[in-house]
Amino acid sequence: MTWSEAQYLDCLQSERRAYAWVMEHHGGLSPAEAREAALRCYPYEPVDAPYRGLVFHDEAWHWAMLAIHGDRYVVEHPELVHPSPDYEALE
Secondary structure: OOOOHHHHHHHHHHHHHHHHHHHHHOOOOOHHHHHHHHHHHOOOOOOOOOOOOHHHHOOHHHHHHHHHHOOOHHHHOHHHOOOOHHHHOOO
């Protein structure tokens, strides 16, 4: 997918915000720690970077749950497979 810079930045900001929310509300991080975690998970990628934005193929909920509970979260915490209504309300 070819994105304009504005589209990429909008998506990046949205995913960072959602990831930080999950890390704060489900991961127990402070707001500052959650924002820092989101920046690490969603760094800015230059326009010419191969696979730019590939992280967007799964939503922030998934990446945050992996960080909090590990790659078996879908088995060990099936109630977390789908985003919560509060998370969905972020959009």
